[in-house]
Amino acid sequence: MTYTHRLATPDDAPAIAPLWEIFAHDRAAIDPALQLKPDFDYLQYIQRQLQRPHTHTWILQTNTNEIVGCLIVYCYDEAPPPNLPAEFQEEQELDNPFLQRRVGSVLGLYIQPEHRNPTAIQLLTNAALAQAEEIGVSDIDILTSSDQTGIHTLLERAGFTKAAVQYCRHYNLDGREDLISLHIPHPEISSDLNNLKPQRIPLRNPETNQPIHDPHGNPIYLEPIENAKTADGLYIYPTPVRDPNTQAYIFDGNDQLVTCPLLRDNQGQPVFVDGLPQFKPPKYRMENGQLSLERDADNQVCFE
Numbered sequence: 001m002t003y004t005h006r007l008a009t010p011d012d013a014p015a016i017a018p019l020w021e022i023f024a025h026d027r028a029a030i031d032p033a034l035q036l037k038p039d040f041d042y043l044q045y046i047q048r049q050l051q052r053p054h055t056h057t058w059i060l061q062t063n064t065n066e067i068v069g070c071l072i073v074y075c076y077d078e079a080p081p082p083n084l085p086a087e088f089q090e091e092q093e094l095d096n097p098f099l100q101r102r103v104g105s106v107l108g109l110y111i112q113p114e115h116r117n118p119t120a121i122q123l124l125t126n127a128a129l130a131q132a133e134e135i136g137v138s139d140i141d142i143l144t145s146s147d148q149t150g151i152h153t154l155l156e157r158a159g160f161t162k163a164a165v166q167y168c169r170h171y172n173l174d175g176r177e178d179l180i181s182l183h184i185p186h187p188e189i190s191s192d193l194n195n196l197k198p199q200r201i202p203l204r205n206p207e208t209n210q211p212i213h214d215p216h217g218n219p220i221y222l223e224p225i226e227n228a229k230t231a232d233g234l235y236i237y238p239t240p241v242r243d244p245n246t247q248a249y250i251f252d253g254n255d256q257l258v259t260c261p262l263l264r265d266n267q268g269q270p271v272f273v274d275g276l277p278q279f280k281p282p283k284y285r286m287e288n289g290q291l292s293l294e295r296d297a298d299n300q301v302c303f304e
Helices: 010-030 042-051 086-095 118-135 149-157
Strands: 003-007 055-062 067-077 102-111 139-141 284-287 290-293
Touching: 003 118, 010 042, 010 055, 010 067, 010 102, 042 055, 055 118, 067 118, 102 118, 118 139, 118 149
Parallel strands: 102 139
Antiparallel strands: 003 055, 055 067, 067 102, 284 290
């Protein structure tokens, strides 16, 4: 059996989700501190992981392109962002006696038992190590169970050292109503959750899952469309326009991403078909034997 690996794309989510569900059950079976939620949506979880800008997911494939394993790593910076207000930066400095790190945290590695061999495992782990070096992380954190001696040996050969031994004891809190809040109060945050700004999502290449950048090299984020939600109250995000020949994303004269307008009815409400919001498609024309986007006198993309 030969194997290949690559970064996952959104289309891989249905194949990764059942692997991750098995991984979660295996993890809970050996760790009393982990209690699985009933009826958890693993597909939605994986879809969200694939959308996160600093989460990297690799998949392991057989020579028949069957996905038999996955590795997910989340990278983060312990240092506060440079645009954080000075009072918050000072607070973080007072709360942390250690130098801040740039961390690659391994969320999990799972390979189907019949494919667990050194070659397959190293394909995924070597890819993660190469990505960590490219991003520039200072530390990689991995939590493994005590009985995974094979993984321990692999990590030690790769230059990792055992940092700690974790002990767990679980307390059942079902039915307790006298629990005090352990959340840190933040009076500067509005208590009206309805006024919180909805989450923006990074735009990624659907074939490679790599972030898309504007002409100036800045990553592009899709903002929810104002005054537009689904019947379930979910935000609606715009659909970017792509060149029909190169599939490249289209930018206007101000280097802004061009998106399809949302189709609305006479009352200004979004139009849905089978529960999906509808958008006005771009107009096309034949030019020199090729399909191209139709533009107006100001070189703006035209829509139906």
